[in-house]
Amino acid sequence: MKKINSIKPPQLPLRFFRWFCDPDLKEDLEGDLIELFERRAIKNERKAHSLFFLDVLRMLRPGIIKNFEAHKNLNNYAMLRNYLISAWRNLMKYKGFSAINILSLSIGMAACMVIYLFINDELSFDAFHKRKDKIYRLCEVQSFPGTNTQNVALSMPGMGPTMAAEFPEIETFARYRSFGDQLIEAGDNKMIIENVAAADSSFLTIFDFPVISGDKDNLLDDHFDAIVTEETAKKLYGRINVVGETFIINGDRCIIRGVMGDVPENSHLQFNVLLSIRISTQNTPDFDNQFGSNYLNTYFVLNENADLAEMEKRYPEYLSSHIDRDDINDLYKLYLQPLSDVHLASTDVEHDYNNYRKFNGKYIDVFVLVGIFILVIASLNFMNLTTARASNRAKEVGVRKAIGAIKSQLFKQFIIESILLAVFALLFAVALVFLSLPLLNNLIDRQLETQILFTNLEIFGIILLATLGLGLLAGLYPSIYLSSFRPVIVLKGFKSYEKKSYLRSSLIVIQFSLALGMIVCTLVVLQQLMFMKNKDVGYATDHILLVDMNEEASEKYEEIKQALLKESNVLGVTASGQRLGNNFHQWGFKVRKDTGIVNVTPSNVYVDYDYLDVYGIKLLSGRSFSRDYEADDGNAYIINKAFADELGFEEAVGQRAAHGWYPDDSLGSIIGVTENFNFNSLHFKVNTLSMVVHTDWGFSEMSIKINGSNVAQSLIDVEKVYDQFVTDYPISYEFLDDHIQQLYKSDEQMGSVITIIAILSIFIGCMGLFGLASISIQRRIKEVGIRKVMGASITELMTILSRNFALMILISFIIATPLTFLFLSGWLENFAYRIDINPLIFLLGAFIALIIALATISYHVIKAANSNPVNSLKCE
Known part of the structure; x- marks a missing residue:
């Protein structure tokens, strides 16, 4: 027989009983209730538990409930319980319909939850910065003759400090420049670190990136100051406490002044090493007043009283005072983009190189x-x-x-x-x-x-x-x-x-x-x-290997190329200053017409002689670049059909042309016209384009066409040849079709x-x-x-x-x-x-x-x- 003392009634119904029962009767009735439970439990403990709540309700008949409100609440509670029991029984009675209802509704709810998580993730970009509502990115609308009108995210180095000085609405500014992947030497450890960038010392006071060690207000003051992320510190030194350590990058020895936590995933700026913006300006003493070339991002913090529309009215006067061109306001228009729009509203912005996981809002x-x-x-x-x-x-x-x-x-x-x-x-x-x-x-x-x-x-x-x-x-x-x-x-x-x-x-x-x-x-x-995905973009994208080139690789490019061409799995090698899939840089271009010299600004890219052959770009007229012609190195140009149409020549081949900085009496010539090919994303129309060979400029990237039926061995062959010639820079490559896929x-x-x-x-x-x-x-x-x-x-x-x-x-x-x-x-x-x-x-x-x-x-x-x-x- 079970021990009665070891069997206890459920506590929740018992508390319920004590709250409702009249105080004068509670002690006696509670004893009776527990005694009844114990008697039942001896016979069947499970049944005793299940009947206990019903026993509580029987004991709490209206005559012994302590007040009318309690009686009313008890009736309501009993009724609710009855509703729930009835609802459960009906759900069980019609199991098929209940299952269909629950499953269909749960799928709809689950889909909404996932969609919310997705939307919340996108809206959370840059939301962790405390002054996010006051931070703006300086952008430009460029309307150069001979090219499509473009919104660009880049700005000129002098714009940050001069606008901060001349516009009282601006509290402070910071410039940011990306150097991409760089080789870093830390003692005996050499490795390529992704996402190396440079910024003004005010950068970390504007943006709230997590600084673990170092004085946040004084970081990046000196030319050779640097900050590394936690992950990068572990890669380079095997530990986090690295303040005071040094490393070498591009021949410069930098001192680590601070360590920060890894950059959040929901930041449009992504970097692992942050250098001083001054590291690249040692030979540019007038950097803060440099205008004319756009190659960095500028961010402003505006005060509470800032009126963007009023500021825009003063931009033309500002540009005219700093750039000595009568048509400057026809070429450039400035605008400020709120930080919240950088991630979600920049699909129409080109040259937007520092915008991680950009999404169409x-x-x-x-x-x-x-x-x-x-x-x-x-x-x-x-x-x-x-x-x-x-x-x-x-x-x-x-x-x-x-x-x-x-x-x-x-x-x-x-x-x-x-x-x-x-x-x-x-x-x-x-x-x-x-x-x-x-x-x-x-x-x-x-x-x-x-x-x-x-x-x-x-x-x-x-x-x-x-x-x-x-x-x-x-x-x-x-x-x-x-x-x-x-x-x-x-x-x-x-x-x-x-x-x-x-x-x-x-x-x-x-x-x-x-x-x-x-x-x-x-x-x-x-x-x-x-x-x-299947549209003919006008050039080959399959099995093209893109290999980064540092200074050493660029200097030895011809040797590397000839060695690669001897490999049976290598079908072609060429090089360029920029990668297909992005809009190329624009710079000045001049053409001689009957009316005189005409200045235009197409997209431009400098390439190797056999660039068109490797990429399969088709010529409509003229010829490709050739080493047989001395003038082809720097004085011969191949343009696309869009540019030929823009120039308005019946026959563009043979026309005199040159880069914008060449004297008018030293023009080269247009030697070929290609079909239009989509060197930019298909979100944008084909822009005007000029291609030129400049062997003395050096290349930033090598393009290698490999055997598609033997990719694994092809990669081994390429790495073997590369390692023979380049000792200080590990090979880093990407397939062109993977890069193109990222665009969409x-x-x-x-x-x-x-x-x-x-x-x-x-x-x-x-x-x-x-x-x-x-x-x-x-x-x-x-x-x-x-x-x-x-x-x-x-x-x-x-x-x-x-x-x-x-x-x-x-x-x-x-x-x-x-x-x-x-x-x-x-x-x-x-x-x-x-x-x-x-x-x-x-x-x-x-x-x-x-x-x-x-x-x-x-x-x-x-x-x-x-x-x-x-x-x-x-x-x-």
Whole structure:
């Protein structure tokens, strides 16, 4: 026998009893209650626990409850408990429909949570800076003759200090310049460190990057001061405490004055080593007044009273006072870009080299709409299934009303069922997010984390309130509908309550309009991405290896090239000063015309002699560069068709031309015209371009065309040759097609997200159709039996039972088509090169939706059509 003392009653019901019971009776009744529990526990402990709460309620009969309010609260509590039990039983009774409702709603919720995490990640860029609302980046609109108008993120070195001195709205400024990947020598340790940059000493007072050691206010004061990140310190020295250590970069010995934490992922500026901006200006004493060349970024902190529009009015006067050109204000226009726009609103900004993971902010609105759409689809699905299932619960409502249940009680019961289902869906949605997030992070190249959903009380509260609100809203109409049944009618078996629901049909139309729109959007987005991926950009991109070159590699370029060409897996070698896939730098160019010398400013790139051959760039007229012509080194130019058209020559080949700084009497000549090729992203139109050979300038990058059928061995061959000639700079390379792919990463990520959401939308819609088809066909089961007895075939029954759903999809097509067309037309405006929207794409989308819908309901249709009519026609 069990020891009575070891068995204790549940404490929560016991506390409940003590709070409600009259104090004068509490001690005796509590003893009786515990004694009853102990007697039961001896026989069956589990049963004793389960009955204990009922025993508490029996003890608390109205005569011994301490006050009226307590009695009222107890009744309310008991009623709520009854509602919850009833709701749970109904959910279990209709397991299939409950599962469909919970799963579809949870998928919609999970999708919204993931979309929120994605949007929050993008909006969080640079938000950790305390003065983020006061920080602006100086940008320019360049309108040079002979080239496209461009928004550029670069500015001139003298603009920061002079504008800070002349514009009282500016509190302080900082300039930032990126040097890319650099070889650093720290004692015996030599390695290439990525993202080396330089900045003014005020940089760390403007931006709140985490400084671990060192005086934040005095860092980068001297020419050779440096700051390293925690990770870089460990790489170079194996420890973090490195203040006072030195390293050599490009022949300069720098002293580490500070160590900072690793730069956050959500910063548009990314660097591992930060040098003083003065390190590159030792031979430029007038650096703070240098104008004419744009090669760095300038940031300002504005005061509270700053008026951007008023400042813009004074920019022309400022430019005229510092740059001695009559047409300076025709060439340049300045504007300030808020820090919050740098990451999300810079897709039209070129020469934007210091903008990590730049994203098209217009897609944020798209993702918000997508999240709303899928949640609406899931909610409509829930409402449809709940109202459709109402007929199955009509007799339950009739019985409840007949024994005294009032309309408000029934309303509360069904609302609680709806909220309970929404809560279950939330729990399941959280599980889905946890399971799917790692895969999604790999797909969209993010580090999204779920912690913010639950650690941030505000966000958690919004999610919880939204869930309860969704349950309330989604269950509102079904609750009103169910509680309005008349008991006399439903208990007699009359079916007047089953008449056709136009609201339900309308909800299905809205649901499939959204799903159809998502299908068409997915098809068009994927078509545009495929168009950009497969568009002939005018040069070869496959199996081109891009190898960084330092000074030593550049000096030994010819030797490296000849050695590489001897390797069987190397098909071609060339070099250039800039990489394809970005807009090339603009500088002055002059052409002799009948009217005299004309100055223009195209994009320019200096290349090796066989650049066109290696990249497969086609000539329209003239010839390529050749070592057989002495003038081809520095005095011969190949231009693209866009530039030839801009110059207006009937025949550009042979015309006299030169760089803008050449004297008018020492012009070279144009020797060839190429087809237009997209040396920049397809988001921009082809710009005017001039190519020239300058063997004495040195190259920054070598392009090696390798054997695509033997890539692994090709890389080994290239590394072997490189290491023979370059001893101080480890090889660093990237494939050109990988670089090109990065240009469209934001668009591809949008395509991936839209595709996933479209699939989920269709899945949710089909789940709803599956349930609705089951209910609809079950109602018509006798009709099916009669038609079968009369000789109807399965095909005819399929047609009869499916045509209502097909009609609703047709109406959805009519509604969705114009709205989707307008949205897609606006989205395609982001691309200079884009597809035309084919009207057949909408018919294809409708066909896909129709096939999926019919396939979904076909199970129930075929099952009903194949059923024995005797079973459906027999008397109940």
